[in-house]
Amino acid sequence: MGYFLTFGHSPWGQQILTHVSWNLLWASLFAGVAFFVAHASYMVLSAHRKRHPAETDAIEAARPDLPARIPRHSGVARAFHWVMAASMFTLLLTAFLPIAGVRFAWVTWHWMAGLVLTTSILFHVIHASFFLDFWSIWVGPKDLPELRAEILRELGHDVPGPKPGKYPLGNRLYHLAIVAAGLSVIASGLTMMVRVRTPLFPRNPYMLADSTWGFVYVAHGMAGVGLVGLVIAHVYFAVRPDKWWITKAMILGWITRRQYIEHHDPDRWVVGIHPKTQVPNPKSQVAQ
Amino acid sequence: MAVIRDVMPAFELFQPASTADALSLLDRYGSDAWVFAGGLDSFDWLKDRIKRPRYVVDLGGVAELKGIRERDGGLEIGAMATLTEVVQHPAVRERYAILMEAAEAAASPQIRNQGTIGGNVSQDTRCWYYRSGWSCYRAGGNICYADTPEAINREHAILGADRCVAVNPSDTAPALIALGASMVVRGSGGERVMNAEDYFIGPGTDIMRMTALQPGELLAAIRIPGDWAGSRFYFEKVRDRQVWDFALVSVASAMVTSGETIENMRLVVNGVAARPLRLVNVEQFVKGKPRNEATAAAAGEMAIEGAQPLRFNAYKVPLMRNLVKRAIRGVEEWATS
Numbered sequence: 001m002g003y004f005l006t007f008g009h010s011p012w013g014q015q016i017l018t019h020v021s022w023n024l025l026w027a028s029l030f031a032g033v034a035f036f037v038a039h040a041s042y043m044v045l046s047a048h049r050k051r052h053p054a055e056t057d058a059i060e061a062a063r064p065d066l067p068a069r070i071p072r073h074s075g076v077a078r079a080f081h082w083v084m085a086a087s088m089f090t091l092l093l094t095a096f097l098p099i100a101g102v103r104f105a106w107v108t109w110h111w112m113a114g115l116v117l118t119t120s121i122l123f124h125v126i127h128a129s130f131f132l133d134f135w136s137i138w139v140g141p142k143d144l145p146e147l148r149a150e151i152l153r154e155l156g157h158d159v160p161g162p163k164p165g166k167y168p169l170g171n172r173l174y175h176l177a178i179v180a181a182g183l184s185v186i187a188s189g190l191t192m193m194v195r196v197r198t199p200l201f202p203r204n205p206y207m208l209a210d211s212t213w214g215f216v217y218v219a220h221g222m223a224g225v226g227l228v229g230l231v232i233a234h235v236y237f238a239v240r241p242d243k244w245w246i247t248k249a250m251i252l253g254w255i256t257r258r259q260y261i262e263h264h265d266p267d268r269w270v271v272g273i274h275p276k277t278q279v280p281n282p283k284s285q286v287a288q
Numbered sequence: 289m290a291v292i293r294d295v296m297p298a299f300e301l302f303q304p305a306s307t308a309d310a311l312s313l314l315d316r317y318g319s320d321a322w323v324f325a326g327g328l329d330s331f332d333w334l335k336d337r338i339k340r341p342r343y344v345v346d347l348g349g350v351a352e353l354k355g356i357r358e359r360d361g362g363l364e365i366g367a368m369a370t371l372t373e374v375v376q377h378p379a380v381r382e383r384y385a386i387l388m389e390a391a392e393a394a395a396s397p398q399i400r401n402q403g404t405i406g407g408n409v410s411q412d413t414r415c416w417y418y419r420s421g422w423s424c425y426r427a428g429g430n431i432c433y434a435d436t437p438e439a440i441n442r443e444h445a446i447l448g449a450d451r452c453v454a455v456n457p458s459d460t461a462p463a464l465i466a467l468g469a470s471m472v473v474r475g476s477g478g479e480r481v482m483n484a485e486d487y488f489i490g491p492g493t494d495i496m497r498m499t500a501l502q503p504g505e506l507l508a509a510i511r512i513p514g515d516w517a518g519s520r521f522y523f524e525k526v527r528d529r530q531v532w533d534f535a536l537v538s539v540a541s542a543m544v545t546s547g548e549t550i551e552n553m554r555l556v557v558n559g560v561a562a563r564p565l566r567l568v569n570v571e572q573f574v575k576g577k578p579r580n581e582a583t584a585a586a587a588g589e590m591a592i593e594g595a596q597p598l599r600f601n602a603y604k605v606p607l608m609r610n611l612v613k614r615a616i617r618g619v620e621e622w623a624t625s
Contacts, residue, residue, distance in 0.1 A: 006428070008422075008423025008427070008428070008429040008430075009421075009422070009423050010423070011422055011433070016423070018423060018428065018429045018430050019430060098494070103489065103493045103494050103500075104492075104493060105450065105490070105492030105493055106492070107450055107451065107492055108492075195430075195431070195451070196450075196451055197449065197450075197451075197596070203435070205431055205432070205435070205436050206436065206437070210431070213430060213431070214430070217430050
């Protein structure tokens with residue numbers, strides 16, 4: 001148990017949780033790097049299974065109605081993403097560099113970055129709920145056929161099954177994981193701020209019992225080390241040459257018509273006038 | 289079962305004869321090893337069973353860490369030189385009287401005979417919550433018991449607190465910083481020399497350590513340059529018991545004057561934060577100003593900017609302010625005015 005969690009003693013001699021063992025940081029770091037190596041190796045070995053450009057040419061030729069540039073992320077959504085990324089990197093570096101032996105006064109930077117992250121997430125929740133295609137990023141039972149098709153495609157089969165809507169299934173699963181870890185780290189982090197001196201409110205170390213504080217610290221630590229692996233995976237996919245078009249869209253805001261046709265199902269992510277129903281998609285131009 | 293505090297717990301004792309051997313032992317045993325200098329701090333930890341090292345490396349037999357010698361117009365003091373040796377050394381008394389005063393203010397004659405200057409600057413904090421073995425931040429836990437509404441925190445920090453509110457207990461540390469000393473640290477990777485003020489670290493940087501010493505490293509010597517030799521010094525330590533106690537607040541300064549104008553100054557306070565605080569803003573403020581009551585009063589106010597007293601230590605704010613005033617204007621000249 002000591003490999004995963006650390007314990008101390010309260011003034012009354014009771015054994016209490018204090019925080020996660022920092023062995024888990026190295027485990028998460030290792031898991032992230034191992035995933036990167038395994039996935040990169042697999043992609044190198046399966047490179048020969050790429051679709052022939054002529055096939056995409058034919059599909060693109062069939063949709064001359066589409067604009068050359070398809071808007072994918074609005075300016076507001078991109079600004080949110082990069083603010084969140086900056087705060088996340090600041091949080092991870094200020095949290096884990098001191099554990100790795102790089103000494104600096106990290107606490108103030110850490111909670112300030114945490115407040116930036118919290119504010120940006122709150123903004124994102126409101127923005128996504130009322131101004132974006134909210135359900136386009138979530139996963140559910142309806143995605144099982146797509147999951148099956150994606151797995152078969154990865155295994156080298158030519159499957160006619162559903163292609164992704166606006167977001168590939170991997171994106172949506174990643175979003176789900178980051179939501180779980182992010183909300184845990186934010187909720188526990190805001191609670192822990194009550195214990196440190198900030199100009200925002202008076203300290204109250206006795207707001208919770210010692211043992212309850214232990215669970216808060218463990219939740220924060222678990223989510224934090226989990227985010228290390230998740231962020232490594234995210235950065236890995238962001239810089240992969242075959243995914244660079246997605247990253248570029250997060251910078252410029254648009255993808256090309258060819259990328260849209262090649263990677264998305266026009267029935268699930270309708271751009272402009274739906275070719276079958278002739279119904280315009282009002283959110284297609286601004287959706288993140 | 290009650291802890292038998294008079295009996296030393298079992299550990300494997302090593303008594304190397306050279307720094308190289310000592311470093312080799314520290315390298316071999318890593319965080320399981322405990323560096324033992326004069327033993328005044330160590331004995332408390334060991335007998336109370338709060339720290340349970342498996343290996344103790346006693347530096348008492350390492351001759352190269354002892355002694356006080358001239359070097360580059362200044363002095364080099366071996367980390368294992370005792371406080372009594374520092375107090376009695378002619379060069380210290382003649383050129384660095386502030387260090388003599390500070391070392392003489394430490395503890396009792398018996399302790400100064402045994403305690404070393406390296407141990408005095410590297411000793412752990414005296415926060416009794418921490419030293420009682422509670423799982424506070426400094427002990428690897430997640431709370432500061434001294435910074436709670438009911439805590440007894442009369443001796444704790446008013447500045448620089450970052451979760452932990454413990455203070456540095458060293459008497460010689462502020463004097464060494466005022467003298468512009470540097471610390472010679474040796475490890476298996478070689479030697480590094482750092483300014484004395486950088487040797488001490490606060491909880492924001494590392495909440496579990498008081499100094500920049502890494503595991504496996506030793507403080508080998510302290511070098512004092514000749515720059516401030518013979519300048520106008522001031523050291524004062526305020527404590528509850530004059531015969532033997534840690535400082536509530538102490539101040540150390542070295543000043544160069546031209547007539548009654550302050551040309552240059554180094555000013556350090558201790559007992560108010562987890563590390564001795566060099567008051568650079570005050571030093572800048574007084575430079576070029578007359579050494580008088582007005583300058584001292586303004587400097588005193590400047591010194592306490594940002595102070596955040598706890599429930600029982602608000603007295604440290606005016607105490608620090610007045611000590612800074614006294615360091616700048618002196619006490620002798622004003623005693624009869």
